[in-house]
Amino acid sequence: MGIYERQEREKTIIAAAENIFFNHGFRNAKMDDVAKQAGMSKGLVYFYFQNKDDLYMAITLKAFEMIIANYQSILENNKHKTGKEKVFLIVKTYLEFSNEHYHYHEAIFNYMATVRAELNLKADSLFQSDINESMYYQKIKQIHNLPVSLVVGAIKDGMKDGSIKNSHNPQMIYVTLWALITGFVKLNITMGNQNETIYHVNVHDWKTYIFELTEKILSETI
Amino acid sequence: MGIYERQEREKTIIAAAENIFFNHGFRNAKMDDVAKQAGMSKGLVYFYFQNKDDLYMAITLKAFEMIIANYQSILENNKHKTGKEKVFLIVKTYLEFSNEHYHYHEAIFNYMATVRAELNLKADSLFQSDINESMYYQKIKQIHNLPVSLVVGAIKDGMKDGSIKNSHNPQMIYVTLWALITGFVKLNITMGNQNETIYHVNVHDWKTYIFELTEKILSETI
Amino acid sequence: MGIYERQEREKTIIAAAENIFFNHGFRNAKMDDVAKQAGMSKGLVYFYFQNKDDLYMAITLKAFEMIIANYQSILENNKHKTGKEKVFLIVKTYLEFSNEHYHYHEAIFNYMATVRAELNLKADSLFQSDINESMYYQKIKQIHNLPVSLVVGAIKDGMKDGSIKNSHNPQMIYVTLWALITGFVKLNITMGNQNETIYHVNVHDWKTYIFELTEKILSETI
Amino acid sequence: MGIYERQEREKTIIAAAENIFFNHGFRNAKMDDVAKQAGMSKGLVYFYFQNKDDLYMAITLKAFEMIIANYQSILENNKHKTGKEKVFLIVKTYLEFSNEHYHYHEAIFNYMATVRAELNLKADSLFQSDINESMYYQKIKQIHNLPVSLVVGAIKDGMKDGSIKNSHNPQMIYVTLWALITGFVKLNITMGNQNETIYHVNVHDWKTYIFELTEKILSETI
DNA sequence: GATGAATGAGAATTCATTCAT
DNA sequence: GATGAATGAATTCTCATTCAT
Structure with a gap:
């Protein structure tokens, strides 16, 4: 997977996170939901981003x-x-x-x-x-x-x-x-x-x- | 306990909560800390207020x-x-x-x-x-x-x-x-x-x- | 609850933990099992002890x-x-x-x-x-x-x-x-x-x- | 790849694993680190060894x-x-x-x-x-x-x-x-x-x- | 043969809230 | 009226292992 696909993934996750964070509020947002929204496993989200913050x-x-x-x-x-x-x-x-x-x-x-x-x-x-x-x-x-x-x-x-x-x-x-x-x-x-x-x-x-x-x-x- | 003391208690709790909520942020604030700051038990805080919200x-x-x-x-x-x-x-x-x-x-x-x-x-x-x-x-x-x-x-x-x-x-x-x-x-x-x-x-x-x-x-x- | 009961609780938890930790190894031991063994909720175990270590x-x-x-x-x-x-x-x-x-x-x-x-x-x-x-x-x-x-x-x-x-x-x-x-x-x-x-x-x-x-x-x- | 290279690989992995396992403890050691230390991918480590144990x-x-x-x-x-x-x-x-x-x-x-x-x-x-x-x-x-x-x-x-x-x-x-x-x-x-x-x-x-x-x-x- | 992205079952931990005393 | 011990659902985060490329 090249740098390009990687960035695409990051974008996908960020887009999903924006969606979830904005609609539910950071506090109520669950990483599970972000992952689901992004169409991938939770682990992968954590592979790309250290943590919720x-x-x-x-x-x-x-x-x-x-x-x-x-x-x-x-x-x-x-x-x-x-x-x-x-x-x-x-x-x-x-x-x-x-x-x-x-x-x-x-x-x-x-x-x-x-x-x-x-x-x-x-x-x-x-x-x-x-x-x-x-x-x-x-x-x-x-x-x-x-x-x-x-x-x-x-x-x-x-x-x-x-x-x-x-x-x-x-x-x-x-x-x-x-x-x-x-x-x-x-x-x-x-x-x-x-x-x-x-x-x-x-x-x-x-x-x-x-x-x-x-x-x-x-x-x-x- | 009369109505007066009751109101005093409420004020004490509110003052404590303002302190805690503002300094830690509502999200990070703990009811435990509010109670401690107010100098009373958590149970009593819940006696006066339904819940954190x-x-x-x-x-x-x-x-x-x-x-x-x-x-x-x-x-x-x-x-x-x-x-x-x-x-x-x-x-x-x-x-x-x-x-x-x-x-x-x-x-x-x-x-x-x-x-x-x-x-x-x-x-x-x-x-x-x-x-x-x-x-x-x-x-x-x-x-x-x-x-x-x-x-x-x-x-x-x-x-x-x-x-x-x-x-x-x-x-x-x-x-x-x-x-x-x-x-x-x-x-x-x-x-x-x-x-x-x-x-x-x-x-x-x-x-x-x-x-x-x-x-x-x-x-x-x- | 007096200091005595508190110590009794701690002893109960420690005994349960010894049992679980020793029989399963620290690594495989679950705090859930410790709590279950001690006959109480996980939260209470954490009330008495900061964490597993x-x-x-x-x-x-x-x-x-x-x-x-x-x-x-x-x-x-x-x-x-x-x-x-x-x-x-x-x-x-x-x-x-x-x-x-x-x-x-x-x-x-x-x-x-x-x-x-x-x-x-x-x-x-x-x-x-x-x-x-x-x-x-x-x-x-x-x-x-x-x-x-x-x-x-x-x-x-x-x-x-x-x-x-x-x-x-x-x-x-x-x-x-x-x-x-x-x-x-x-x-x-x-x-x-x-x-x-x-x-x-x-x-x-x-x-x-x-x-x-x-x-x-x-x-x-x- | 001949039997010789294969054994060399195994030795490399074992050496890396010794290093990681000993310095971090088996429990805290991560297969990721072992692979990195061995200078190869995790997948390859798993090609040579069934699992961590x-x-x-x-x-x-x-x-x-x-x-x-x-x-x-x-x-x-x-x-x-x-x-x-x-x-x-x-x-x-x-x-x-x-x-x-x-x-x-x-x-x-x-x-x-x-x-x-x-x-x-x-x-x-x-x-x-x-x-x-x-x-x-x-x-x-x-x-x-x-x-x-x-x-x-x-x-x-x-x-x-x-x-x-x-x-x-x-x-x-x-x-x-x-x-x-x-x-x-x-x-x-x-x-x-x-x-x-x-x-x-x-x-x-x-x-x-x-x-x-x-x-x-x-x-x-x- | 290699790679490393992807998975997902688990585990630890937190805390608002309740309730026996 | 008070207390604070007790609960447990909810959530974050981890990592051995797999597998498409």
Whole structure:
């Protein structure tokens, strides 16, 4: 079995795990079900992934990689556009992505919480999480700052080319936009389906409004 | 044992559970630890609360009650102020509250996810499907729309008295502000301690900026 | 449940575990069977003992305690006797003990191998045994030199009172006697039942001969 | 592949297995590791050896064969020497052999325990009950008495030629010497490295003393 | 002859929950 | 009212062995 088939298998398992983890919640998900869903034996799942957490980290890595690939392709295909346009496209993309693949969005937040927990626990003593042994966790650590730097880079571009007029520092702009989008996604997902209405708010209209806000934040008309 | 002692016991248990659930995560938290932290036997904890989920719902109910009490007291004590001022105070209060008591904020989100899961007949909630048997869950259901209506009410006041100039509908304004605040709190909590720096952003400055944005959203200068 | 009942339970479990571990071998022994044998649920076994290894260490501790108690009572009850007589009685006792409770003898040897393995592994890196978390293991560490010092003490007594004439140092005498007895027990157990014949050697006669040798080693007629 | 290459393969596997089994313990040793150590696939290991037990039995057979070859060569090369000298050389050889290749010594003991377990219909052997299907096990059965008879033969020689004066029957002498050596080796291995000190006993001195004892036992000066 | 992916029967362990005292 | 010992279903993870390629 070549490297190709191996990767296919991994993909199959990851897809099955996403399905199970997302529909049942990580806690209620059984490795048995993941295996069944993937159409293989439990042992084989463990052959490819160290344990349940490792598998979850593989999903998380995939999420990061997808986001990064998205951002990179946007930046690549829009070199001629203004910084503001690039940032706007990225924001839009992240929103679409998170809305469509909400569990990736959650996975990324869970990852961040894990990193933070680890830092806290290092001081704390006792508790020792084994997550460090996950190769996927290690890989994520190496790339987890890329999305930030890509977006901050685009914001800086916008400041140079004059398209972004907001005078706050680029990082703060990034983080603010992210808060807005993130909050939107969370509420949107937590409270209902895309095509419905949240507290009598039409979701489509709301999204439009969020984009307007983004636009204005970048233009410093706010 | 009178009703008073009984309530004191419940408070003790809830306080212990908050501590344990938040520091270990609901999933990893053990009822044994809750009981130990509360300084009583596991049996007694089960005497006061049906089960682990029920206990979590008691915390959630407390969170809702605190938020509602906060909002009501703000509205009560600032009747003479403009709608915009009232909304601003509520936003500010919610942000402080969530930042300080992050677990209440999370509890509320978990609750919302559970309600949605129930509607969708999905299993991806933190809780078991028999959560409906929890008295606390039932109680929350009766009040869970109050925070929204209180804030939306204040926004309407502001529209009437001319202090809020944003022409979008009140619900959308509410939901947008909530997204912004929610995103801020989440990032803030997930990524570091309050007094530190997130991606080279000074947290205090950021918070100031978030308030500015809130102000501008309400003023429709955005 | 008082401390007494608790200890009774522990004894019940240990007895069941001895039975299962010894008859099936540690490896093939199932915690399920131990619980069944002890007439209780698996969970309760784990309530009293951290895990399978911990339970084995509890047995080992018991073995050490029995040996030590044996030695101490011999020394206590024979203060007036010569050192040689005391040593002889101890040797005899150990042999009877090991022959009758062979698994205690094995447990003690396994313990020594574990300690040694730990020392080796400390240098080695990687491998990290969790046995250190066993309270029973820690307790054994505190007393594991007692048997040696008791016997060496008796040998020294014998040298002083002139009953032991062997001029080698007391430790070497101890270790030599222990080798002889230990070897005898091992062969005896490994190769057959007490009442039978090993390689055409009558076991009873052989034991007599072993005692003779012990006697002569102490008398330095050898 | 010719018979020669086949035997080379077997030797490679056996060598790898010895390494793994001894360093990790049979129970913890994984066939995966054996294969890796042997530089071949697991499947190939299973092509040459029925199963894990069978492989262990192959090692055990090798141990027996080495011992027997040793004994035979000693007897062969020292035909002119006295029985006592021959026995002494054998004892010395066995001690060196066991000390150096402790795992062979253990393998032999495990084998004996297995035979006994089989007779008693007990399950406390290291191996499964279907060990009888191992060809190596069957082969050992055919030769396992050879070492005894060779040594007993030499003892008889010594009795005839007057070099051995001990009046006990030859088998008992054999078995006693074996107990002494066995105990020495076990303690030596269990408690430390050869060049160190056991309970303040210099190992080299101790070995010398053990040889002296052997000498005296044979001379019936004991 | 080789390979190593695949299997699956097992085993250890956990913990929410109950209930005899 | 309390207690905490007792339960046992549920789940993760292991590894000897097989077999398609």
